[in-house]
Amino acid sequence: MDEQESFEYAKQTLKVEKITPYSNEDFKIVQSVQKCINCGICLSHCPVVGAVGINRFSGPRSIAVELSRSPPEFWTTSDTIYLCTGCGTCREVCPQNVNVPEIVNIVRARIMDHRPDLVPKGLHVVHEVISEHKLAFEPWDDIEEKRESRDMRLEHYDLPHIEDRIVDDADVLFYPGCQAEERAQEVREAAKLILDHFNVNYTLLNEMSCCGLPSKLLGDNSSFRELGSIITEKVKKSGIKILVTTCAGCTSNLNEVSEQEEWGIPVYHLLEFLENEIGLDKFKENLKPVDKRITTKIAVHDPCHLIRHTAREIHDIMLKILAILPDVEYVPTGVTDSCCGGGGMVSYHAKDVSDAVVEENLVGINNTDAERLVAPCPLCTAQLENSLYRSGSSIEVDDLTVFIAQRLKLKR
C-alpha cells in the first residue's frame, strides 16, 4: 500500500468509526477548548443554566470539558448540545475566551453526519426547507398573498411602499435576511425606505438566499458552505462596496463569511451604517418634526449576535440614535443584554427551554414603566413580541429599523 492508498484507507475507517475530521477552521476552535481552565465562571452567567438548571442543560463548562472530548461518541451529547442558544455569554465572560458557541456547532455537525436520527425533529424540518428553498422559512405559495401581507404591514406601520431596487452598479447591497424577506416584511421595507431617503445607491439581490447561519446552527455544514459561496459569488461579482443588513444573525454570520472568503468589504448592521456612513448629525436633520411633549418610554433589547458575536458598541449606537429621537425616553431594564431564548434553533424543538430563558427579559421589562420595546433584529423582535403578549403585557415591540423609518421626514 503506498502513502496515498493508506491515506484513503484511513479515511474510510474514519467513516466507519463515525469520525468527521476537523477542518482548519475547526482546529482553531478546538484549540480554544484546550485553554479551558475548568473554572466554571460560565455556569454563573449562562442564561440557559439560569433558566432551566444544570441538570437539564449541563452548561458551557461541560460542553468545553466533557462534551468536546470524544469524537466518535459526540452523539451521546444530543440531549444537551441542542439546548445551547448560542448567545455567546460564556465566551464573553470566559477569561480564556473559549469558543463554546462554535464548539456546539462542531459537535452538532458531527451528530448530523453520523446520527441524524438524534437531531431534533424540528431541526430536520428547517433543514429540509433550507435544502429545498435556500431560505430558512417556507416561501409564500402565492406571490400575491405575500404582497397583500406586505401592504397590510405597511399600512399598520404607516410606511409608504417603495419599489424593490435591483441595479448592477450599486455601492451598497441591502441584505434583508430570511425573516425580513418572508415574514417581517415591514423591516425589509423600512430599510429600503431609509436607504432611499438618504439617496444611497443600493441594490437588493435578484434572488434572496439564506446567509447560512441556521444551517450552521443545526449542523448542516455542507449547506452552510454552499449558501455562503452563493452570496460570496454575488458580492464579488456585483462590485458593491458595503453590505448592509437589518438582521443580527446575518450581521455576525456574514462578517464571518466575509472574513473567510476575503470579500474585502465591510458588512454592517443598518445601525452601524447610519453611524459610519450616513452620520448621526445628518440623520437628525432628517427627522420628522414631532410634538416633543408627547414622549414614549422605550426599553431596548440587545441581540446576542450583535453585541456578543459582533461588537458591544452597537448597543451604544442604538442608544445614541434613541437619544436623537425627540419623542423617545429611554428606560433601562437591567436585562437588555440577556438572551431572548430565540437563538441556537432551541425554540424549534424545546419551546419550554426558550420560554424559560426569555422569562428573565420579561420580568425585567415588565418591572419598568416602558411602553414599547425595540430591538435591532426581526427575530428577537418576534420572540419578544410573542413572549410579552403571552405574559399578558401591554408593551408593544418594534424592530428598530421600522421604528426609525417611521420617524424620518418622508419623501412622499
Added chain:
Amino acid sequence: MDLDTDVLIIGGGMAGLVAGIIANETGLKTVLIRKGQSATSYSSGAIDIIGYLPESSESFASPSRGLEAVMSLYPFHPYGLLGFTESKSDRNLDQAITKVKNTIDWIKKHFENTPASLVGDFSENLNPITVLGTTKPTCLIQETMCPPNLNDDDVLLFAGIRGHPDFNATTAANTFLDHQSRYGLPPNRVVSCDIDLTPFGKAYNISSIEIARHLDHAGSIEDLIVPLSDYVSRSEATAIALPPILGLRKSKTNRDLLEQAFGMSVFELLSLPPSIPGLRLQNSLEDIYKSTGGSLLVGHEAVSFSHDDMRIKSVTAKTPMREVTIKLESIVLATGKFIGGGLQSASVGLKESVFNLMTVNSIFQSAKELRPDRSTNIRALPEDGHDIFSIGLSVDPQFRPVKNDGHQFADNLFCAGSLLASYNYAAEKSGLGVALVTGLEAGKNAANAVRMVK
C-alpha cells in the same frame, strides 16, 4: 470606531476597577476594557490583605503585623513599594501601612449599600469558616459571611442542600469540630443537616448559581426557612452556617429574614471558586465603577498600541468582529496573571501580553528565558508557594513598569494587581488585597499623570 479618554484601564478585576473608580472620582474620563471576566469574580468574595508569611504555617493576627513582617523581609513586595516617596530613597514603612489602612476604609465606604457590603478592619484578621470546615485568615468579608462569636455551649448547625455538590455539611461539621476541639475553641457541639431545596424540582445536580438566583426571587426564602425550621428546633442549634448561596442581589435581605425567622445568627461560609460572593464582589465593583461615570467595554481585547518617545498614545482593542482604537492620556494595565491572561507562558519564557514588557521572577531576574516548569514545586500546596506565581512585572515606586535598563517603559503606563512581580498571593493570602491597594495607587498615579499633561 475611535474613542477618546483620559485614562484607559485594561483589565476588569479588582485592580482595574478600583483604579477606574479613583480616576473617575478625580473627575477624569475613563474607559475600561476587558476581554473576559476577572479572577476576582470567582474568588471567595473575601478580601485578604496578608494572611501568612511564605514558609510559615502560623497566620498573622492582623494585617498591620503582617505588613510589617512582609515589608521588612521583602522590600520590593508590592506593599513595600507604597513606602517609597519620590524625593527620598529610603522607605517609610508607616506611610505604606497608612496607605493600606486608608484603602481598606475607602473600599468599605464604597461598598456600603451594595449586596457585597464589607465587615472587618485593619486591626485584626478575621477567621471565617469555609465550606470545608476550615478557617482562613482574611481582612474583609461580606456582611453575610461573618460568623458570630461562638461560646462553648453554642450549637452550630451546618445546613447543606441535598443534591448540591459544592457543599457537604457533614464533612464540614466534622472538620470544623475536630479543629475547634483540638485547639480548645468553642463551640462544643456542631451538628449538620441536609435540606431539600429544588429550584427546578429535582434534588440532584443543583448548582450554587441556581439556588442563588432562586433566592433572589421575592418570597422564595420561605423555601429555605420551612425545611430548615424542623432541623433547627430538633438540633437545638444557636447559629446556622449555610453554603454561600443566599442570592446575587438579595443576600442581605435573605440573611435578615432567616435570622428573624430563627432568632439566631445565620451566615454564609467561604467557598472554593467560582463562588456567588465572588460574583457579588465583581458586580458591586462594576456598579460603583459605572455609577462614578466610567465606561465599561466588555468583550474587548487589547491587541496593539501606538506610542511616541515616552508615551503610549492609543490602544487598539478587538471585539469578535470589530476593532476600536482608544486614544488616551494615561493607562493602567491590570490584566492579571495566568487566569486573566496578562502573562503568557511558553515552554521557555514568560511574556507580558499587551506591551511585551519585561517579566521577572521573585528575585527580579529576567523571566524571558525562564522555563516555567522549573518554577513549580512537586507538592501541590507547598508552604512557600510555587515560584511561578511570583513572576510578573518589575515597577518603579509609581507602579510604572521598567525595562531591563531600569528606565520606565513609558511615562504614562502604570500597572496594578497580580501582574506585579515578587509576591506570592497563593502562599501569602494577599491576592485581592494587593490588587485593591495597588489598583488604587496606580489609578491615582495615572490620574496625576493626566493632570500634569493638561
